[in-house]
Amino acid sequence: MNEERDSQLSAMFDGELPGVECELLARRLTRDEALRAQWSRFAMIGAALRSERGVALHDRVAWRVQSLVAQEVTYGDGTADTAITSTRTSVLVPAGSVSASTRQRWLRFARPVAGASIAAGVAAMSIFWLRAQDNAQPTLASNAIPESVVLAPQTTGTTVALNNAPSVEARVSNGEPDRYVTPAPSSSANIAPPARLANYVVAHSEYSGPLSRRMALLGLVATDPSEVPATVDQSAEQGAAAGAPDAP
Amino acid sequence: MTVEESDLVLVKRVQRGDKTAFDLLVRKYQHKVVKLVLRYVRNPAEAEDIAQEAFIKAYRALPQFRGDSAFYTWMYRIAINTAKNSLASRDRSPIAYDLDLTDPEESHSVQTKLQDPDTPEGMALTEEIRLIVNSAIEALPEELKTAIVLRELDGLSYEEIAAAMECPVGTVRSRIFRAREAIDKRLREVFEGGLGRTEEMV
Numbered sequence: 001m002n003e004e005r006d007s008q009l010s011a012m013f014d015g016e017l018p019g020v021e022c023e024l025l026a027r028r029l030t031r032d033e034a035l036r037a038q039w040s041r042f043a044m045i046g047a048a049l050r051s052e053r054g055v056a057l058h059d060r061v062a063w064r065v066q067s068l069v070a071q072e073v074t075y076g077d078g079t080a081d082t083a084i085t086s087t088r089t090s091v092l093v094p095a096g097s098v099s100a101s102t103r104q105r106w107l108r109f110a111r112p113v114a115g116a117s118i119a120a121g122v123a124a125m126s127i128f129w130l131r132a133q134d135n136a137q138p139t140l141a142s143n144a145i146p147e148s149v150v151l152a153p154q155t156t157g158t159t160v161a162l163n164n165a166p167s168v169e170a171r172v173s174n175g176e177p178d179r180y181v182t183p184a185p186s187s188s189a190n191i192a193p194p195a196r197l198a199n200y201v202v203a204h205s206e207y208s209g210p211l212s213r214r215m216a217l218l219g220l221v222a223t224d225p226s227e228v229p230a231t232v233d234q235s236a237e238q239g240a241a242a243g244a245p246d247a248p
Numbered sequence: 249m250t251v252e253e254s255d256l257v258l259v260k261r262v263q264r265g266d267k268t269a270f271d272l273l274v275r276k277y278q279h280k281v282v283k284l285v286l287r288y289v290r291n292p293a294e295a296e297d298i299a300q301e302a303f304i305k306a307y308r309a310l311p312q313f314r315g316d317s318a319f320y321t322w323m324y325r326i327a328i329n330t331a332k333n334s335l336a337s338r339d340r341s342p343i344a345y346d347l348d349l350t351d352p353e354e355s356h357s358v359q360t361k362l363q364d365p366d367t368p369e370g371m372a373l374t375e376e377i378r379l380i381v382n383s384a385i386e387a388l389p390e391e392l393k394t395a396i397v398l399r400e401l402d403g404l405s406y407e408e409i410a411a412a413m414e415c416p417v418g419t420v421r422s423r424i425f426r427a428r429e430a431i432d433k434r435l436r437e438v439f440e441g442g443l444g445r446t447e448e449m450v
Contacts, residue, residue: 010425013276014399015251016406022249022257030261030268038432040275041439045431047279048381049400054283054292056370057377061278061296065303066271072304075311076264 009035013042250405255319262310270310274303277320281327288331298334302327377435384431395420396427 008025011017017025029035044057255276261269281302285295306326313322385393391413398404398412406424410417 006429007421007425010428011406011421012254014406014424015249015254016421017249017254019249019253019257022254026257026261026269026272029272030266036268036272036275039272041432041435042428043276043279044377044435045381045428046400047283048378049385049397051378054286054295055279055374056282056292056296057279057374058370059275059278060370061282061299061303062271062274064296064300065274065278065307066267068300068304069267069270069307072267072307074265074267075262 005035006038009038010042013039251320252315252318256315259310259313259315259319262307263313270307273319273323277323278303280320281323284324284327285331288328288335294334298331299327301334302330305330380434381431384434385427388427388430392423392427392430395423396431399424 005025005028008017008021009029012022012025029039040059040062047055048057255273258269258273262273278299281299282292282295285298285302286292289295289298302323306323309326313319385396388396394413395409398409399406404412406417406420409420409424413420
């Protein structure tokens, strides 16, 4: 195993190792001081063989450069998987020369946060828009819904204000309205049978999504102070409030 | 993969934040760079200082290195410029201009000067290493000796050596490795034994 690795080291020193193996061995070299020492000796053997006169066969230059480089800025984003804690020294770097790695790390953290903030903002805008739509709808609702329907209390605790409705029945108990009262039907209420629709929505609410259910209910909600809240009993409601002959 | 590509792997690691990869490049080329600088300055210690400065300059410029040329070629230019700047700042002339190397006496004097390491310890170690390497080479089997000499002295690639020795490239790789291993084994004994063995050997 070591012989194969040492053979690879020799080939890498000569630039004769395949790329992938070279990358892997380079990674290993950064972690293995013994292997680096062997690398140095290979360089020394070459220098000795070439009889480089005046050249001292030791690692003094490398050692001095290494200690100086330890005080220099580290490049990149630190993605090189190194075990260079032995050579990397914590240094104070001038503010202007702070490496891009710090900024990149900050951006990596800030991007999802910014995305979540934008999403939350859009959601909030949607809610406000929906509420504004709710306030704009009563004209149609008051015309369309001929009967009063008692609905299950909503958790929002809001009181629906109608422009053309005389008042809003807001039977508040514990701060929340316990029911909403639909206005009396107008003479032109022939768009749809609202009571049937309301009952349909209530009966099938468990199958509908919360947003669509809310939208449908908001369309039906109206108030009429003269109206006594009716029960869900459809025929009784219709007989008392509108006298419509086509009760289901 | 060529030497250039092999060095480029290390350069890219440095650019990604691996300082140890730069140390490997320095270890590989320090002797060549010092030898190069010695063409401009006489004193080996001064040559080492300049080589050191050149390597630091190279490290600082490494983010701009794109691999258009080989790392050593690039390093070579930096070392020469550093040596020239050093001479200019000290108002000296390169050794090539103020010495007559055709004169045997003066040439011998230069050679002697260049062989003088700055410390007795450095001199002892260098000489010891040289002796060991040369004796280890002589002791190698002929095919290993030929392979390592063609590689280190003649700078041939494995493919060229394979052609010259009429053997597969894999065999060349194995022979060069085994030659280095044999020499390295002797060197390790020296480093583990430390200094002071020189006199005994001599």
